[in-house]
Amino acid sequence: MASDPGCGTGPLFSLAGQVALVLGASRGIGRACAFALGRQGARVLVNGRDAGRAARTVRELGEAGIRAEAVVFDVDDLQGATAAMDAAEARVGPVDILFANAGVQHRAPLLEFDLADFQRVLFTNLTAQWALARHAARGMAARGHGRIVFTGSITAILGRENVTAYTAAKGALHALVRQWSAELAARGVTVNALAPGYIRTDLTQALHGDGEFDAWLRRRTPAGRWGTPEDLASAMVFLAARESGFVTGQILAVDGGLSATM
Ligand SMILES: NC(=O)c1ccc[n+]([C@@H]2O[C@H](COP(=O)([O-])OP(=O)(O)OC[C@H]3O[C@@H](n4cnc5c(N)ncnc54)[C@H](OP(=O)(O)O)[C@@H]3O)[C@@H](O)[C@H]2O)c1
Secondary structure, three states: OOOOOOOOOOOOOOOOOOEEEEEOOOOHHHHHHHHHHHHOOOEEEEEEOOHHHHHHHHHHHHHOOOOEEEEEOOOOOHHHHHHHHHHHHHHHOOOOEEEEOOOOOOOOOHHHOOHHHHHHHHHHHHHHHHHHHHHHHHHHHHHOOEEEEEEOOHHHOOOOOOOHHHHHHHHHHHHHHHHHHHHHHHHOEEEEEEEEOOEOOHHHHHHHOOHHHHHHHHHHOOOOOOEOHHHHHHHHHHHHOHHHOOOOOOEEEEOOOHHHOO
């Protein structure tokens, strides 16, 4: 008889005793994932630029019984950000789970897209995520365990007008997930990405009131609706769990079937 494979002998995906840093956790997808990680037992470090918004999220997490604290910094300030990450680790312990999720959008037609806007979006969405995740990865690799999850996008899988900088950044993140996994898997660090479809958050606010877009999206998405930040939560926990240690280099679309269909 085969021996018990061990799956399911305890609660799968417990994050008890782990520290999770969520970049861009004050609102939207990051906030929902902070709740999800916290509900599975992780202690959550809530990042954002706006101290008031981060503090409100920390308060709400606390009301839900989750241990959380704000780590306020602008990811574009790499020096300040790494110093704040180090200080947070000195207070609460090493970061086991990094959700590199902070991101911005700028919409304009390709032929009019300003180079400064292109560089700004690329810096926040790609360069800063790369630099801060690498900072966390050094400690994870030294300790032999870590989970890094980037937020990609289905705009890196399917072309869409007016989001050229955003697409460039997210496409590069998708490529990095595979490249980082090649370097970090043997060190106990997995690297994956969530690729959300259209999620109702402040980032997509410009589209919420656009009836034509709304109707197109509902028709085009097999699930027939916009995503919510909470739709990302279970996928986040799955990728963050110790039990998912053999899952690396993957882009997990969470999009109601949009990118799987014509
Ligand atoms: N919504 C969608 O449909 C969708 C689809 C695909 C991918 N995504 C990606 O999902 C991630 C989260 O987006 P969201 O929709 O949840 O957006 P959101 O509601 O606008 O939230 C963005 C978060 O990122 C933070 N942030 C932005 N720039 C930052 C900076 N320079 N330094 C530190 N924090 C910064 C914000 O902090 P403050 O509150 O302090 O500004 C906020 O917590 C982004 O990477 C986005 O590209 C979203």
